[in-house]
Amino acid sequence: MLFEILSSVVVGGLVGCSYLYQQGLGGNDSRNISRIASNAGLVAKDGTKIRILRRRAYKDHVEYVFQLPQGLSVKQFREKIDRFQDGLNAKKRVLDISAADIRNINWKKDFVCQLQELMTKKRNLRKEIEIEFDGTLKFRVYTEELTSRFDYDLTLLESTKGWKVPIGISRKGLVFHDFEKEYNLIVAGSPGYGKTVFLKNAITTFVAKQTRNVNFFLIDLKGGLAFNRFKGLEQVRGLAKNPLEALMILTEAQKKMNERIEYLLQNGFEDVTESGFPERYFVVIDEAADIVHVRECQEIIEDIARRGRGAGFRLVYCTQYPSNQAISSQVRQTVNAQLCFRLRTEAASRAVLDEGGAELLPRIQGRAIYWSDERKTVQTPYISNEFINDTIHPNITFKARKEDNNAEKQYEANSSGKYTLELEETPLS
Numbered sequence: 288m289l290f291e292i293l294s295s296v297v298v299g300g301l302v303g304c305s306y307l308y309q310q311g312l313g314g315n316d317s318r319n320i321s322r323i324a325s326n327a328g329l330v331a332k333d334g335t336k337i338r339i340l341r342r343r344a345y346k347d348h349v350e351y352v353f354q355l356p357q358g359l360s361v362k363q364f365r366e367k368i369d370r371f372q373d374g375l376n377a378k379k380r381v382l383d384i385s386a387a388d389i390r391n392i393n394w395k396k397d398f399v400c401q402l403q404e405l406m407t408k409k410r411n412l413r414k415e416i417e418i419e420f421d422g423t424l425k426f427r428v429y430t431e432e433l434t435s436r437f438d439y440d441l442t443l444l445e446s447t448k449g450w451k452v453p454i455g456i457s458r459k460g461l462v463f464h465d466f467e468k469e470y471n472l473i474v475a476g477s478p479g480y481g482k483t484v485f486l487k488n489a490i491t492t493f494v495a496k497q498t499r500n501v502n503f504f505l506i507d508l509k510g511g512l513a514f515n516r517f518k519g520l521e522q523v524r525g526l527a528k529n530p531l532e533a534l535m536i537l538t539e540a541q542k543k544m545n546e547r548i549e550y551l552l553q554n555g556f557e558d559v560t561e562s563g564f565p566e567r568y569f570v571v572i573d574e575a576a577d578i579v580h581v582r583e584c585q586e587i588i589e590d591i592a593r594r595g596r597g598a599g600f601r602l603v604y605c606t607q608y609p610s611n612q613a614i615s616s617q618v619r620q621t622v623n624a625q626l627c628f629r630l631r632t633e634a635a636s637r638a639v640l641d642e643g644g645a646e647l648l649p650r651i652q653g654r655a656i657y658w659s660d661e662r663k664t665v666q667t668p669y670i671s672n673e674f675i676n677d678t679i680h681p682n683i684t685f686k687a688r689k690e691d692n693n694a695e696k697q698y699e700a701n702s703s704g705k706y707t708l709e710l711e712e713t714p715l716s
């Protein structure tokens with residue numbers, strides 16, 4: 288009994304103490320932020336500096352709201368986020384004691400020593416910052432780092448609806464990309480940060496959730512291995528591994544798109560949504576820089592990006608080397624959403640996001656900036672090959688595509704819950 292009372296007093300005290308200590312360190316950074324801004328030259332031409340309006344502490348962060356001087360933009364602040372982060376991270380160490388640590392104390396044996404030992408358990412404090420603008424300039428200072436691992440699992444798959452694909456976890460929760468709102472997506476990042484894993488996540492998600500309706504034209508100019516496991520799928524209309532095959536696949540995709548547009552025109556529909564066509568076609572290109580000099584390919588890609596929307600065509604344009612050459616201005620103008628992993632230079636970041644920032648991302652695989660309606664930092668889901676295989680396996684057995692251009696496929700569930708394939712003639716396919 289004595290031990291229980293003692294333990295609850297100590298646990299409450301220590302955890303409370305640690306909490307207060309950390310809150311204290313969250314502290315008041317408003318002066319530091321103002322000072323760093325001035326030192327980094329973020330001052331208006333007439334000498335006006337940012338001015339604190341309010342500060343509010345939340346469970347996991349402190350938000351500082353500033354007035355932005357006229358003539359300065361949030362972009363300028365974001366591009367110097369590393370200065371703010373470094374400035375607020377002047378070597379601080381905090382107690383790192385969890386409730387589990389306390390539970391693991393053996394209260395019947397030299398617990399004072401164990402407690403002393405625990406009090407030495409510290410970690411470096413690494414504050415992370417997010418900068419936003421909504422009429423005021425907001426700095427969010429987090430004392431906990433965003434998770435560096437977010438696994439794709441069944442729960443995530445089940446929570447994914449419609450034509451959405453999970454982009455990752457942000458500070459505010461799950462983030463999805465909705466291909467019915469932002470039709471095309473640019474994915475960029477230096478080698479090894481997670482582009483291919485993201486593409487596999489998207490393909491697997493739609494094969495599982497839009498089994499009957501999704502179609503892929505896959506172009507993998509890095510040798511075809513990354514998409515190899517998908518090539519037997521009913522939903523994959525082709526897999527190209529070199530520029531010549533890419534041109535063939537793109538030509539087929541364009542033909543299909545033209546047929547669909549023609550049908551919509553003839554029948555007085557504005558787009559696939561109005562016509563009720565459930566099918567969507569994804570042209571996925573990884574590594575786009577490798578075909579940027581093939582004029583015919585480039586023209587088709589730009590055509591699909593420009594005219595494909597209403598016909599249900601979506602473009603996922605992926606590159607390691609973003610530049611104004613690798614992402615043509617036509618593609619750039621028709622693609623309003625970007626998922627950008629760490630890049631080497633600010634110029635590369637600008638080619639994707641129109642501003643710097645991707646070069647300042649931490650060297651964490653899966654860490655990215657997602658920009659659709661607003662800019663978010665996310666940890667993208669890690670999808671394992673085992674999970675992909677388990678998820679797509681039932682679809683591989685369906686492979687039975689009728690090559691006839693006038694065939695539309697239909698599936699019906701049988702009593703065992705599995706799908707069987709039926710082919711039905713329609714004006715379009």
Ligand SMILES: Nc1ncnc2c1ncn2[C@@H]1O[C@H](COP(=O)(O)OP(=O)(O)OP(=O)(O)O)[C@@H](O)[C@H]1O
Binds near residue numbers: 436478479480667670
């Ligand atoms: N979201 C993630 N979470 C954790 N680890 C990841 C994540 N995404 C990728 N990785 C790790 O990084 C490795 C490389 O990822 P991936 O193949 O997707 O990189 P890439 O950007 O496509 O590289 P490249 O351009 O060279 O093909 C993966 O094998 C995996 O170990």
